[in-house]
Amino acid sequence: MKEDTIFINRELSWLDFNRRVLVLGKDKNVPLAEQVKFLAIYGSNLDEFFMVRVGSLQERANLARSQKDKDKRENKTNMTAEEQLNAIMPKVAHLQEDCDKYYEKALENLDACGYKKVNFDAMDKEQERFWKKYFQNELFPILSPQIVDNRHPFPFLRNKEIYLGVLLHEKHTSEHTLGIVPISSQMERMHFVRKDNETCFALTEELVLHYAALIFGKENVQEKCLFRVTRNADITVDEDAIPVKDAVLGACEMLGYDVMQVANEGKMVCVVAADESEAALAAMRKSPYGADAAIIGRVTEADPARGPKVFLRTAFGSTRILDMLVGEQLPRIC
Numbered sequence: 001m002k003e004d005t006i007f008i009n010r011e012l013s014w015l016d017f018n019r020r021v022l023v024l025g026k027d028k029n030v031p032l033a034e035q036v037k038f039l040a041i042y043g044s045n046l047d048e049f050f051m052v053r054v055g056s057l058q059e060r061a062n063l064a065r066s067q068k069d070k071d072k073r074e075n076k077t078n079m080t081a082e083e084q085l086n087a088i089m090p091k092v093a094h095l096q097e098d099c100d101k102y103y104e105k106a107l108e109n110l111d112a113c114g115y116k117k118v119n120f121d122a123m124d125k126e127q128e129r130f131w132k133k134y135f136q137n138e139l140f141p142i143l144s145p146q147i148v149d150n151r152h153p154f155p156f157l158r159n160k161e162i163y164l165g166v167l168l169h170e171k172h173t174s175e176h177t178l179g180i181v182p183i184s185s186q187m188e189r190m191h192f193v194r195k196d197n198e199t200c201f202a203l204t205e206e207l208v209l210h211y212a213a214l215i216f217g218k219e220n221v222q223e224k225c226l227f228r229v230t231r232n233a234d235i236t237v238d239e240d241a242i243p244v245k246d247a248v249l250g251a252c253e254m255l256g257y258d259v260m261q262v263a264n265e266g267k268m269v270c271v272v273a274a275d276e277s278e279a280a281l282a283a284m285r286k287s288p289y290g291a292d293a294a295i296i297g298r299v300t301e302a303d304p305a306r307g308p309k310v311f312l313r314t315a316f317g318s319t320r321i322l323d324m325l326v327g328e329q330l331p332r333i334c
Helices: 010-023 032-062 081-112 125-142 204-210 212-216 246-255 274-285
Strands: 115-117 146-148 162-169 176-183 190-195 198-203 221-228 233-238 297-301 310-313 319-321
Touching: 010 032, 010 081, 032 081, 032 233, 032 297, 081 115, 125 190, 125 204, 125 212, 162 204, 162 212, 176 204, 176 212, 190 204, 198 204, 204 212, 204 221, 212 221
Parallel strands: 115 198, 233 310
Antiparallel strands: 146 176, 162 176, 162 221, 190 198, 233 297, 310 319
């Protein structure tokens, strides 16, 4: 970013906003359950940021075919796509460090309230027997492990799904293969057990990680880890669903402005899970400031062949790309 600019880069500004959400995850004035929720919202926000904004920047950087293209700069802070990515990544890494600290502190506070997260690396024999049996009875039957080798190609990985990756050593050879276990979002994410006035809970992915040897065989497992893929995303907006005041529409029609490119202050756009959208909408409409709140579109996985786009579904039923404004809108000359 140029030192003499009066503007803040949009992507870096968004990360500063998400930092404010994250800080609420450690605010002692916020109830503990709400602190945990804010940590989850921070993570959900970051997913959306990488799916849409970082994905778009990465696409522009990758598709640069000449030095001239690589030097194409954002018109406010004079940063190229690559420079923006280089500024984003360290900032995100620092945010994640803070998030991990706040998460561990939240777990300590939950423990003090009688909700203890299972530490699979520090279980006694009784706990080991219980959770092993629990895994074999409740989770193992619904898992679908896959092997990647010459006869089995690498599978398609679904967006934002958690996977167990295992490096396997083949018997009687020096070769290694890869084992993958999808941990579907359709599964229960948490498992609660009540005992001696204390509630223990375990995360599904940590259960599967700990008992990977029961899936592939103890002598075969060399390394194991959990991973997750975040793919580029498209956003499709319904033009008719966007609440625009009649006075604004009239002014734009008179001046020849595209209403979608007019500056708008004091508004909030939320990205929520589809199955929670109606509940979020109802909550917003309870506030006088959210009386006109509406569901205006949806986020879907982008076509990897073309990269992420924002589409506008018009009132006539057609669809066009809604791109960033280049330069300034000029009023119609009467």
